[in-house]
Amino acid sequence: MTARPGSQRLRDVWVTIGVAVVYAAIAWLSLQIARRPDGASPLYFGAGLALACALRYGWPALAGVALGALGAVALTRGAQVIAEPRLTAIWCVFALGAPLQAWVGAALVRRFVPGPLTLAEPLDIALFLLLGAPVACLTGASLAALVLGAAGIVPGEALAARWWLWW
Secondary structure (H helix, E strand, O other): OOOOHHHHHHHHHHHHHHHHHHHHHHHHHHHHHHOOOOOOOOOOHHHHHHHHHHHHHOHHHHHHHHHHHHHHHHHHHHHHHHHOHHHHHHHHHHHHHHHHHHHHHHHHHHHHOOOOOOOOOHHHHHHHHHHHHHHHHHHHHHHHHHHHHHOOOOOHHHHHHHHHHHO
């Protein structure tokens, strides 16, 4: 039995809202671990949540990740981004990097790990962990370093170190 189009839209709205709220909370907690002015955290639990939700719910979850990431920015950098429009744009780009990274991870996992995703075989587990985590995270780190360099916040000679920090 298939869902009616109206009920599917309602489900998508709830998925987006639910993912946004949970992602914002988890991202905020991860940023509290960082305590760095650039927002780089040694553990960013939101990335795992974003990948899992992207794999399970698709585009509605990615919209929720984007909204949740913007919410996390507002929670952690609210006054700073309001006072400095340039920082607002930079943090918004960072927030859009979260769903982009999750989309890349989900696309790689769907492409190279046979479906349905049960992770029953050692090779499937290895591919999932490799493609869904370190490879997909190259997206967010690269976007962050590019934006920080283009904005003149990080000098060119320090971009590689900053990229490594974000990755």
